Amino acid sequence: MGLLMIDATKAKNDFYDAVNGDWLKTAEIPSDHSSTGGFMDLVDDVDKKLMSDFADMKSGKLANDDPLIKEFLKFYDVAANFEKRDQDGxxxxxxxxxxxxxxxxxxxxxxxxxxxxxxxxxxxxxxxxxxxxxxxxxxxxxxxxxxxxxxxxxxxxxxxxxxxxxxxxxxxxxxxxxxxxxxxxxxxxxxxxxxxxxxxxxxxxxxxxxxxxxxxxxxxxxxxxxxxxxxxxxxxxxxxxxxxxxxxxxxxxxxxxxxxxxxxxxxxxxxxxxxxxxxxxxxxxxxxxxxxLSEDFRQVGGTYQRALSGQKEAMKQQKSAFYMARRMFSQVVGDYYGKKYFGEKAKQDVHDMAVSMTGVYKKRLQNNTWLSKATREKAVVKLNAMDIHVGYPDKMEEVYKRLHTTPVEDGGDLLTNVQNFSKIFTEDQLSKYNQPVDKEKWEMSADTVNAYYSPEGNLICFPAAILQAPFYSLKQTASQNYGGIGAVMAHEISHAFDPNGALFDENGSLHNWWTETDMKEFKKRSEAMVKEFDGLPFAGGKVNGKLVVTENVADDGGLSCALEAAKQTENTDLEGFFVNWATVWRSKSTTEYKQLLLSIDVHAPNKLRANVQVKNFDEFYDTFDVQPGDGMYLKPEDRVQIW
Structure with missing residues (x-):
């Protein structure tokens, strides 16, 4: 083991703080945010790029012939026309x-x-x-x-x-x-x-x-x-x-x-x-x-939401108009972002990485020691049938072609345009009744800094916006990338085998494919994960272990699988792996926002995701020489591993 890149004593007692402590001391939450850090920094960067591009398109500095982008820009203009909004009241x-x-x-x-x-x-x-x-x-x-x-x-x-x-x-x-x-x-x-x-x-x-x-x-x-x-x-x-x-x-x-x-x-x-x-x-x-409506309505109407999240002030006018327009044209804006800032080559590279992670997962399932042969085989069938979506969708949803903005000069106002569009989206959704499910449909746009597993589609999806540092970068070592995007990928795969996902078969149907004994053992192991987090103090409250169990099972499986993949690479650097895992969860939030998430979010608080999960792995103890008595030490019999 070489020289540690973080303070060894701190790492043994509070790993998250050892990695992120200096950042936390100086990080400031923007007044129109409720948090800053890992995910939020990427969101801000994506917003900045897109707002800059769209401003250049409006001024004629940047050409774009896509009729859907042109329609988006027309609506964006209506949303950003606060003079008209204020006049209308x-x-x-x-x-x-x-x-x-x-x-x-x-x-x-x-x-x-x-x-x-x-x-x-x-x-x-x-x-x-x-x-x-x-x-x-x-x-x-x-x-x-x-x-x-x-x-x-x-x-x-x-x-x-x-x-x-x-x-x-x-x-x-x-x-x-x-x-x-x-x-x-x-x-x-x-x-x-x-x-x-x-x-x-x-x-x-x-x-x-x-x-x-x-x-x-x-x-x-x-x-x-x-x-x-x-x-x-x-x-x-x-x-x-x-x-x-x-x-x-x-x-x-x-x-x-x-x-x-x-x-x-x-x-x-x-x-x-x-x-x-x-x-x-x-x-x-x-x-x-x-x-x-007008600016005074926007300010007053957002008061309650800001109190909920601890956000000190409303988003600036131009940015709020951009968010509104992007929400209406989500896949259109996402498609533009994905193709410009991600591209086909990266799409293929990341797709290959996701395939490789499913391969590692498959081996782990085949070598699993607590599942019966019958359940193991069914789990592999489910894994083999899993679809992978990377970067941005291959096709645009037809509904966006039906959106036509009435500009202000033609008598249009923002609320009427919004309501016209909302009606089109609702009609589109209702028209799908009794029709086959479209498995190619994305639940997130490509400019979203997130990822998901769909149990009813049995598919994993990684939008373009999450596929950048600290999650993934050619400048990072393979170990660091596995501690970032690798763990995220394996996390989403693990959702197929979390307490909810495990109830769905390879076709995405609620259909039990487990033997009774195996399901009993799985529930016992999941219960251990509930217990590991339940009651942990945070932001003046306590973690509800049952609320966060599915995400914690996915974190545990994701970290386990990514760790194995990292160990198979040349020049394995487990310190870089674990440090990047903690870096990804770097976050500073308002007290109000922490308390809100503690009540309603199925994810554990970021600090606990970083700190508690690593305690379940022997490799963490070896890498940072964690011993009994250290803050990061957990007795071997209390360490939880499911996948």
Missing amino acids: ATPLKTYIDQVEAIQSFEDLNKQFKEWLLAGLPTPFDLGVEPDLKTQGKTKLNVLWAEGGSLILPDKTYYEKDNQAGPQLLAVFTQMAEKLLTMVGKSESEAKVIVADAKKFDASMAPFKKNSEEMSDVSKLYNPTDFAEIIKDLGVFKVDEAISELLGETPKQVIVTEPKFFENFTKFVNEETFPAFKNWLLVNVVRQFAGY
Whole structure:
């Protein structure tokens, strides 16, 4: 072992701090951010490149003949025209406020439910068309899903009496909502009544919602229910005809994620609660559309979200307009970024690396000592069938060709354009009902600094934006790259065998392929991972081991597989491997943001991802000479390894 590149004593006691401590001392969170560091730095770099390119296109300095990019730029211009937005004030919102205020009964709403849903207006339940998780065989169909309506607070747990953050956040929300209502012409006393009603209705839904931990268990989200049964549960919402019209046929069943919510629906949505429900609609409409209006609406409308994340100020106008336009044209912007800043050669190189990682994974599965032969063989079948998406999609989704902006000079305004586009996207999604699932569809755009595994598609995806340093660079050693992108790749592969992914077969169907004994052993090992993280103190709270178990199992498998791959390279440098692993998770966040993620995020906090996972590997102890009594020491019998 050569000279360590980090302080040996620090590495033995707090590895994350040894790697990132100096950076943490000087790093500053930008005022319009809630965090800075590894992922966020890459996001900022991608934003900078794209905003610069698009500014050059607008000025004529950079040529681009892509009609989709031209359409994006037209919409970007409308979003960035704050002079027009300020002139219009609340006027573009008036149509929607009038629409809500005209409703005198549930019957009135039922008559326009089809248009209401297409306009993306608030409802106390959500409908969508997504893959059927239990379709057998290779041809999967899209079906109708239903979920409980969204709450004001970020999670059901915030409504519990002992949760001090709940009332604090509701106070911020109340102030914001009342202010927004006065800005659209309500008196202060009217605004107070409307917001109080909205909060009352919101609180009545909360007991029947699932919390983040419950929502993280995929197997319990799949509850096929007769369509007639759901319509009966919806009581005063007589929307069967509207749904049938939207889908082009009457569905036989709906997949319900929160059965308890629908079983109790008539307790909080009925003739008696109509006045409070109507005011809930009003508050949500104003809040939902505030960001598309004038600057004062944008500032006030973002108050609650900033309080949630600890962000000190709103994003600058130009950047907020860019984010809005990019969100609408996500795949178009991603395609541009991927082709310009990544390219076909890198796409092939990284694809080869992903194939090589699946090869390492396959050997590990074949040599696994705790699985039976039957389950091992099935796991390899699943791995062999896994698709790999790298860089950017091979084809553009047709829906983007339907987006046509009405410029300001032709009487267009931002909110109307946004609503026209939203309707097109909703119609497109609903048109996929009872159609085969498109396995080539990407869930992220190429300019996203992230990666994912899709259990229903049995595919891994690595967008172009994550494929740069510190994750991956030709300037880094192979060991460093394996500690970065290699571990990320193997992490996503491991999701196929985490407590959720393991329930899906090679075709992406919820279908048990395990022997009973093997599944029992897998659950026991997963439980050990729950225990390893559960209750760890962080940001004034404690980690919920069950909430973060799937991501932790994937981290553990990813690190294990990447470590093996690194050890097979020439000039293996395990110190570089582990140091880059900790560098990737470098992050400085506001206290509010840390606490929010602790409640709702299925990932463990970054520092714990870096520190706790490495303790499970003997190679870490050898590399940094970690001994009993050191802060990073974990007894061999407590070390958790699953894959």
